[in-house]
Amino acid sequence: MAPFDLDACIQQLLRKQLLHEALLREICTKTKEVLMRESNVVHVSSPVTVVGDIHGQFYDLIEIFRIGGFAPNTNYLFSASDYVDRGLFSVETISLLTCLKLRYPDRVQLIRGNHESRAVTQNYGFYTECMRKYGSSHAWTYFTDMFDFLTLSVVIDDRVFCVHGGLSPSIHSIDQIKVLDRFREIPPDGPIADLVWSDPDAEKEDFAISPRGAGYTFGSGVVHKFLEINQMSHILRAHQLCMEGYTSLFDGHLSTVWCVQSSPYCRYRCGNSASILEVGPGGSMYFNVFEAAPENDRDGPSQQAAQSANGKLPEYFL
């Protein structure tokens, strides 16, 4: 296998320049080998900085590094995943995160989100973006094949459970997660689907079936029981948008961290804040709430206008 210079790749990506398709293939293959050795539950120690959904917001990722420190000086946990879709630079974003994972496997953790799947990326933009930027679906195939190997959860200091969506009625203890067969497309049902899709419901005690007809919501009793069985104190997840950047539920036992804010999905329409969570030794938690990366003003809106109908240019609609 031809050797490649990973640090040079990272530098190139930090300049927002795409890597060659053949190089991506090598990097994804190598990263897969790293991910394959990881458990479904990766244990890490604080201090660690937890980042929510990125959704292809390249500039926000760079801003996060500016605020939180660059890897490997800061340990990162991209807890909430959803690295791709919706944004304008999903390819650059996931390329950079993949290189960082490969370069610093113990310092950068990537958890799988529901967008790290073939089905969802076809509907929400990543597939289209790969086609547009590379002229073929190869890059999309490399990445989505790699997504099959991403871990499902991370535990910080044996006390904070981090997952993309939430809890599953099929899972009571962490050990039950460890034995799941995760090396495949996210199944439409079962515990893996629940971990990446489910949402908390502050008004409920138990699990409930979503009015959509599939998927669960989980209530306070479920959260408390899970924490008690596993002797943990907190659940961290992402998956949902929150105006203030993060929210806490269930007497502070569960937090939702939301990161993307400059996406077409958010900033130009919602005006919400983003946050990263710094988990320190001894259980300290600090939500670092920040504003948009300034580069979005240069590259964001013009591209956004081309992508959606939300531009303010008068239109002779009928």
Place this chain on the structure above:
Amino acid sequence: MPLAAVALPKHELLESPTTRAIKMHDSGWTLTVSTNSISNAQDSDELQRALGFPLPEMTFGSNYLTLEHRPSKWKYQFYTPDALRDVKNGELGPGDGGVKVGHADAWLQSRTNPSSSLPMPKTVPTKPYDWTYTTTYAGHSTVWTPPDDGSSAADSRPPTPVVEEPPRPWTWAPADPDNPAHGIPLEELKRPDPILFYAEVPLFEDELHDNGSSHLLVRIRVMPTCFFILSRFTLRVDGVLFRTHDTRVYHSFASSPPLVVRETSGWEAPYDRVKAALSRRDDLSPLTDPTFIAKVLTEMPHQVSQVEGANTGWRGLGTKVEIAVLG
């Protein structure tokens, strides 16, 4: 016709950080839009309590478009909380057009099959509501308040109603299909007249937990001879269906007595029928574009997209034209 040949009616534009308005001096209209960020946690909680179901992920709770006609004291509004009030809360019945996500049957079966390794856990019933946020909201009339010389345009919320003399009675009446004034003149609207005022007001948007998209956007443009509004609800449920509900409001400044035309239309089709209209089969991105979806749905035969739809029995299908005579 060169643009300069169009006589511009006297008007005034008012602007604040979140609110913009146009005042038409001769006809007595004031058209105001307010566009704000999504509701913060406190406002969301209040609205959610009032409605009784979880709000769309992006609820622009303070956004509105208001039409005010001073001579007749007619006031009409498109306002987010009212649009959401039209969403079915409770068990969905005939006509509500309820749907489930594409994989719902398979999902439920995997949980309820006696041989399943994934037995149903103890669950509590979920409060039923229309999770697709389908609304046929066509705006609503509201209490006339005397304008306070434009300063209301700087307010980020609709002004609180003040009781003055009661407005003249008016109602939406069925349009006369033989009367050309009772329709929306597409030829006039296609003319590239100057646009004096233009706005897009998003009311809500939700990605249905990554199962599709539900979206309500109001647009307005004011030309020298008329104003025109399109409020468009667009629903995509992946693998299941597409649904569009449009409300168009048209007024010609030349109409006497002043006449407002309102056309409401609903279309629906199974997901795959709309998908078949894609020009490139591997590029699904047009399926996220409300204009593309509406074009495909409206170009289908009436029987297909306005009668059969996606066989949900949704009462919003079809087209209705109504008029309001002001004064």
